[in-house]
Amino acid sequence: MAAPALEEALQRRDFAAAQAVFASTPGLAKEASDQWHAWLLFHAGRAEEALEAYGAAAEAAAAAISAGGGKSYDLHRAACLFQLRRYRQAQELAQQGPDCPLKTRLLLHCAAKLDEAASAAPTSGAAPTSSCSGDWEAQLGAGGVEDQLSVAAALYARADFAGAAALYEGLLARFPDLHALRAYLALCAYMQDDYEGSAAHIEAYQAVQPDSLLAANLRACCDFRAGDAATALHTLGGLPPELVAPPAAEAGVGQLAAEQGCGPQAAGAALIRHNAVVFGDGQGGLQVLPPLVGVVEEARLNLVLLYCKRGDPARALGLLRGMEPGTALEFICQAVACALHGQAAGSGEHIQRARESFLAVGSSPTELDTVPGRQCMASALLLGSQPQEALPYLESVAEVCEGDDALSWNLGLARGAAGQWEAAAQALQAVQRRDWLEDSLYQSWLVRCLVRCGQPEAAWQVYLQAQAHAGAAPAVAALLGLLGSELFQAGAFLWAARAFHALEHVQRQQALLHGGALAASAPAAAAAAAAAWEGKRAASMAAF
């Protein structure tokens, strides 16, 4: 067999082979070889290195004084910068390039990205198209197929997925050979939550081009969105193992390779590793995601969510530092991290920031009637200690979010604050998360709701479980105090007497445990003991 010729390698998109062909071909002019090198790197998804290579090619051109194409290197380097999400620099560089459709396309997309960053706060609704990029669109819309496709991509970038899909449909009808358009249509359908349609488009593309990582990935995402994470993971598992496997032993060579984005499939591999974590509900994310931040766009937010779920909001905030939220999801992530950190550290400033972010999403016209939008409104009101106002929002999403522990918790507290004891107790009892069940605030609310809807025995059980788990902890004593007084108020004097009796017992145990170490707090302890005794005495008598 002959070594694959260059053209053949390019046809197969085997950029690694093409690269080797160039490396082994002596006597190629420096500029030309740099140019090819850069082009191959660019398409292999290694924009950083491509940028350097184009720089080298430009220098070689300058040295050779072949003045002709020197300027278009600015455009090529701008394309690399764009790929690296350095839009501002890309825009500046592109403006220096010679006028051509490529330049217009670059400027259009830079503007779209910068627009988005500048004015995409959800409160302002759809980002206004600057007059400039409108001109470019008109200019390109009349141009060749590539120009029109570029316009469609710009529409997609501005979240006008229906508009983009219409453009793709029209072009595909005229040029049925452009199979990639089917994949773009699949992206549009996916973004419009039409996962079945998206899967159908992807299948059509895969029928022609089975050898596609992006298509396989999108297919898996559709499965995931359709609620079938297992199939999604399985689809990823069908790809070459070196792409899916996490970096070897999370250290050494593999880690380094992941960080530097080495290998011809760097971009694809990053995407696959990222999504394997997503489909696995965050499993292994603490190792896989950090090196992908800045490589895969979604990695940062997913890592923020992961830190929040693992109860490390401080790190989540660190990750968000310096980022201006643009999309609703970014606002929500920021609000969640701030809320968690603010409540844990008692920082009013963070809570205030969280409220503002939640309100920004919840009151934006696009999110007003969505589930996340209502969740945000409810969150903002709960953070502002207005649980009664939050209640209608929570009730409106209660059915959709059934089974979500956060909903059960928030709904329980809001109903409790509104005095709907039985409904509150029901919601609270639906909570599944172990660490939340052991939370003293949760237990307190549950005890109160149960007692007030006439289930003293169930309330007593809550105490027994807390006792079994935590022993004679101060939190248990506090719970008993609450339990006793709630029971007394509810007229369940016998239960109240039991509670106060148990409280006395716990207090004595605590005193024994701590010995004289807490001598300073002795008066307080004595007062508490007296209160317990008084309660016990009163409850006992009342029981008669």
Next chain:
Amino acid sequence: MDPQQLQELFAFADSYRPPEYQLPVRLQPFLPDYVPAIGAPNAFIAPPRPDGEPDFLGLTVLDEPALRQSDPAAVALQLRHQLRLQGGGGSSSSGGAGGEGGLPPLGWVADPARQPQGLDDWIQQVEGLHQEAASAATLAPAPPDLERLMQAWSPEVQAQLQGSALPDPRQDVDVHTFARMVLAVLDLAPPANAGAAGGSAGSAAAGLAEALHSLFALYLEFRNNPAFQQLGVFGPAAATLADAAAEHDSAAVQPSLV
């Protein structure tokens, strides 16, 4: 217990005011689901192909590397192999060394202990390459079997040989021609089309070399054969002479084979 005392006791119950507990409301934020990454449609901002040809990337196919990429080191090996073949046809002396200086180093597996898979792949690729090279060589007819060559000729041929002289090494011919003459007498001459199979001039010499190899192998086989040693056919003088001839021949032919 008199009613008076009872009243006092009940007064405890009436006068007791349990403390009011203020339960704070703490938010458990709704955590959005993790977001999978799906990529975005091609923006058509990629630089054009350096040779100005259309690349159709993003049009007929998505602009992504193929799933299975070649190992650059393996491709380099293949190219090196090809260059060597081409070089062999040109001038016999510079054939192998021609492109050597510009070629990239062979690939290596950075940490074989950690990546047994990588090492296995690499070994397989190199083996595959050698297999290809080897199978190209076996296109030439297999060398004749030594056992068959050692069979005695028919009595008529033997009688004929006894009567005729062997080719005289002092004849005024070059080494190649002389070798062919000797081989022809022993019926070992390379087939005429051996050169055409390889497609390059070098393989004609290769065919001759193979035939000579058979000749010398046959000679060694006879010399080391105990029966012939006892017969004393290969006297010390004769052996030295033959060895010298062998060295002379192989030394002259060998360089053109590289």
